[in-house]
Amino acid sequence: MGWGRTAMRFRCVFILVVFVVAYLFPFLPFPSARNAHSADAPQLKLFQALMCEEIFSNAPRNPTIVFSVEQKKAVCFTSFSEVPQITIIYHHWYHRDVPSAKIRLTLKPPSWSTYSSIQLRETDIGPWRVEITDETGNILYVLRFSVTE
Amino acid sequence: MENFAVFISSIRWQDVVDISLNSYILFRFYVLFRGTNVFRVLMGMTVLWFLQRIAISLGLIVTSWVVQGIVAVGAIIIIVVFRNEIRRVLQAKNLKSIFWGLSYKTATTPTEIIAETVFQMAARKCGALIVFPGKEDLSDAVQGGTPWKGLITKEMIASIFWPDNPVHDGAAIVQGDQITVVGAILPLSDREDMPSHYGTRHRAALGLAEASDALVIVISEERGDVLVAKGNRLREIKQKRTLEHNIQEHVGTAAVNKGAVRNEALEIAAAAMLSIVFITGIWFSVSRGQDTLVSLDIPVDYINRTAGTQIVDTSAKSVSLVLTGSGALVKSVTPDQVGVRLDLSKAAVGRNTFTITSDSISLPPGIVLREVTPSEVDVMIDETIKRELPVQIDWVGALSDNLILVDSVITPSNVEILGGKRILEGIATIYTEKVLLDKLSGKGEIAANLVLTPPSLKMAPGFKDKVTIQYLIRERE
Numbered sequence: 297m298g299w300g301r302t303a304m305r306f307r308c309v310f311i312l313v314v315f316v317v318a319y320l321f322p323f324l325p326f327p328s329a330r331n332a333h334s335a336d337a338p339q340l341k342l343f344q345a346l347m348c349e350e351i352f353s354n355a356p357r358n359p360t361i362v363f364s365v366e367q368k369k370a371v372c373f374t375s376f377s378e379v380p381q382i383t384i385i386y387h388h389w390y391h392r393d394v395p396s397a398k399i400r401l402t403l404k405p406p407s408w409s410t411y412s413s414i415q416l417r418e419t420d421i422g423p424w425r426v427e428i429t430d431e432t433g434n435i436l437y438v439l440r441f442s443v444t445e
Numbered sequence: 446m447e448n449f450a451v452f453i454s455s456i457r458w459q460d461v462v463d464i465s466l467n468s469y470i471l472f473r474f475y476v477l478f479r480g481t482n483v484f485r486v487l488m489g490m491t492v493l494w495f496l497q498r499i500a501i502s503l504g505l506i507v508t509s510w511v512v513q514g515i516v517a518v519g520a521i522i523i524i525v526v527f528r529n530e531i532r533r534v535l536q537a538k539n540l541k542s543i544f545w546g547l548s549y550k551t552a553t554t555p556t557e558i559i560a561e562t563v564f565q566m567a568a569r570k571c572g573a574l575i576v577f578p579g580k581e582d583l584s585d586a587v588q589g590g591t592p593w594k595g596l597i598t599k600e601m602i603a604s605i606f607w608p609d610n611p612v613h614d615g616a617a618i619v620q621g622d623q624i625t626v627v628g629a630i631l632p633l634s635d636r637e638d639m640p641s642h643y644g645t646r647h648r649a650a651l652g653l654a655e656a657s658d659a660l661v662i663v664i665s666e667e668r669g670d671v672l673v674a675k676g677n678r679l680r681e682i683k684q685k686r687t688l689e690h691n692i693q694e695h696v697g698t699a700a701v702n703k704g705a706v707r708n709e710a711l712e713i714a715a716a717a718m719l720s721i722v723f724i725t726g727i728w729f730s731v732s733r734g735q736d737t738l739v740s741l742d743i744p745v746d747y748i749n750r751t752a753g754t755q756i757v758d759t760s761a762k763s764v765s766l767v768l769t770g771s772g773a774l775v776k777s778v779t780p781d782q783v784g785v786r787l788d789l790s791k792a793a794v795g796r797n798t799f800t801i802t803s804d805s806i807s808l809p810p811g812i813v814l815r816e817v818t819p820s821e822v823d824v825m826i827d828e829t830i831k832r833e834l835p836v837q838i839d840w841v842g843a844l845s846d847n848l849i850l851v852d853s854v855i856t857p858s859n860v861e862i863l864g865g866k867r868i869l870e871g872i873a874t875i876y877t878e879k880v881l882l883d884k885l886s887g888k889g890e891i892a893a894n895l896v897l898t899p900p901s902l903k904m905a906p907g908f909k910d911k912v913t914i915q916y917l918i919r920e921r922e
Contacts, residue, residue: 349849357922358849358921358922359849359851359852360849360850360851361840361850361851361852361853362840362844362849362850362882364843390873392876393871393872393873393874422839423837423838423839423840423874423876425837425873425874438835440835440837440838442838442839442840442841444840444841444842444843444882445841445842445843
């Protein structure tokens with residue numbers, strides 16, 4: 297009889313503990329499934345972005361922020377150290393805040409370097425910027441340069 | 446009626462003072478110089494001035510020039526020729542009488558005593574010369590003489606011309622009830638047609654009468670005749686009553702009665718009224734008569750703007766006002782006396798169109814608005830916001846061929862800008878002024894101003910419109 301009462305008391309305490317734990321569980325500082333997933337999932341990682349005069353042997357040559365019109369060309373080089381999957385990025389070229397070109401580039405895993413360029417003319421003289429964005433338009437980086445005479 | 450009210454409201458206090466002051470000056474001129482030759486010449490000059498104005502209004506250029514020249518020369522001639530007369534008027538009166546008093550003609554000369562004495566002396570064949578000056582100054586015509594200033598009595602006149610008196614050969618000058626000068630030497634007449642029995646005394650009497658407006662009584666020492674010289678006439682007087690009447694007419698004693706005083710007061714009152722009318726007429730011709738147009742570009746002042754909003758654009762920074770008024774007033778108008786104000790208290794965010802009415806424009810009195818261009822102004826009102834924007838350098842020029850600008854760091858890299866919401870939403874970058882590359886080498890630091898376009902943009906508090914640029918230049922590979 298005494299054992300039976302003890303067993304009953306134990307069951308009640310157990311049920312109470314289960315309820316309390318079940319109630320408090322969402323508030324415990326465990327990583328959520330979503331966070332755990334995003335933290336663990338490999339992300340696109342921009343390693344290098346710069347303006348240069350030309351690409352030589354798949355590498356930027358003469359990085360600069362001022363281009364003479366006489367050089368005929370300005371190159372925007374971007375290098376990604378982590379590319380989890382085939383990804384589309386964009387190079388948006390702006391001349392004095394006015395959109396000038398939007399170049400679509402494809403990145404392939406596991407890492408990838410790519411570039412875009414524009415031909416320089418007399419009318420292109422002035423300040424420029426290139427916004428590097430992902431497919432959804434998130435700006436990954438902004439490069440600023442000038443075209444001079 | 447409305448025009449009259451507009452006219453009354455356009456009269457400035459300066460105009461009232463102007464008319465009053467000049468009317469009084471003209472009136473004082475009349476009081477001081479009435480009856481003199483100066484006054485007559487001044488009247489002539491006034492007529493000439495009117496002729497000149499008429500000639501100008503008719504477009505007679507040469508005529509107006511000639512008349513203007515005559516008036517200008519005439520003014521100098523008056524001062525030179527009538528200097529003694531002017532001096533006498535001004536010296537004879539104290540300052541109060543020049544600016545305030547009314548000089549009624551004094552008529553205190555005892556004409557009866559003089560006439561009676563003259564005939565008594567004539568009966569005794571006692572020669573005499575008695576001068577009664579008119580309005581003209583005699584100081585140029587009369588030479589020498591001894592100041593006397595004695596009240597006129599029979600005995601005094603008789604004693605002056607008593608043969609043993611040292612001054613009996615000269616003339617006695619009578620002013621009012623006094624003999625002011627005795628023994629005066631008068632100019633002699635050159636006339637050839639004088640009777641042979643007339644002596645030097647007669648010639649002297651006629652000489653002064655010819656040279657001035659004085660009346661001169663002469664008693665012949667040889668014949669005991671009494672003669673009166675005035676103008677170019679020398680006539681004999683037989684009766685005491687006639688002589689007395691002649692003297693009274695000359696010195697004004699005949700006019701001394703209540704009626705005459707009243708007439709003179711009326712004359713002065715009429716002169717005062719005419720002075721006011723005359724000056725008012727001149728004021729009208731000068732200040733209102735000529736419609737002169739002038740065009741002024743006046744900046745528009747936008748007032749009562751709602752807090753938290755700003756003007757980002759206007760269709761007109763200034764408006765052109767065509768103003769009309771008299772030449773004198775219009776020429777004196779300066780742009781800072783004219784204001785164009787638009788009340789923005791009822792303006793809303795966005796485009797607002799305001800019509801510029803006369804209520805929006807403040808003008809000096811006497812100036813009338815004829816035209817406003819443009820008559821409507823569009824004002825773009827925007828909500829004021831603050832936005833953080835990146836700064837970019839506007840490089841210009843060129844480095845040496847072997848150099849490239851590798852990098853630059855701007856401090857601060859971002860600035861906060863205050864401005865209209867619509868404008869700031871369309872701006873992604875704040876640029877520096879043009880920064881010249883030509884003289885740069887190696888690495889260094891330079892400063893550059895920021896260019897805020899449009900000018901309605903302002904730096905937020907805590908931010909300067911200047912940035913520091915650190916640059917790095919290397920040789921090209």
